[in-house]
Amino acid sequence: xxxxxxxVTVPKDGPPLVPVGxxxxxxxxxxxxxxxxxxxxxxxxxxxxxxxxxxxxxxTEHLEVAYSVRTVGPGSKLAVWAVRxxxxxxVPSLAAVYLGADWQxxxxxxxxxxxxxxxxxxxxxxxxxxxxxxxxxxxxPSNAPLAPWR
Numbered sequence: 019x020x021x022x023x024x025x026v027t028v029p030k031d032g033p034p035l036v037p038v039g040x041x042x043x044x045x046x047x048x049x050x051x052x053x054x055x056x057x058x059x060x061x062x063x064x065x066x067x068x069x070x071x072x073x074x075x076x077x078t079e080h081l082e083v084a085y086s087v088r089t090v091g092p093g094s095k096l097a098v099w100a101v102r103x104x105x106x107x108x109v110p111s112l113a114a115v116y117l118g119a120d121w122q123x124x125x126x127x128x129x130x131x132x133x134x135x136x137x138x139x140x141x142x143x144x145x146x147x148x149x150x151x152x153x154x155x156x157x158x159p160s161n162a163p164l165a166p167w168r
């Protein structure tokens with residue numbers, strides 16, 4: 019009902035895509051409703067011509083960031099949603115709403131290249147500071163020799 023109030027259609031094949039502009043307000047509202055535990059933040063890079071439904075020549079290159087939060091205790095419930103942005107756009111950070119988002123957003127920044135606006139400490143978490151690129155992007159060469167690993 020909350021997503022329908024925001025004008026979001028809930029698809030049958032994945033989490034609902036929420037406009038990036040309502041990402042923080044949705045998280046705040048869910049927290050007010052008792053969704054106190056931040057479970058995950060997971061980003062996916064989609065190359066041009068691909069998307070949730072497979073190959074589609076009309077699809078542009080984009081990033082999707084999926085979130086999940088839950089209530090705690092008996093009868094726990096899970097809320098899941100996603101935002102979609104171009105690779106050069108930012109996603110508002112949820113670290114001010116859920117402390118658990120801090121390191122997970124850093125991980126997605128480091129590995130996929132998502133920029134989280136307003137994040138308190140957005141820097142690499144796993145890869146060296148001087149590492150070039152984001153290894154989980156579809157345009158990253160999987161067989162490239164990268165010192166000191168290869």
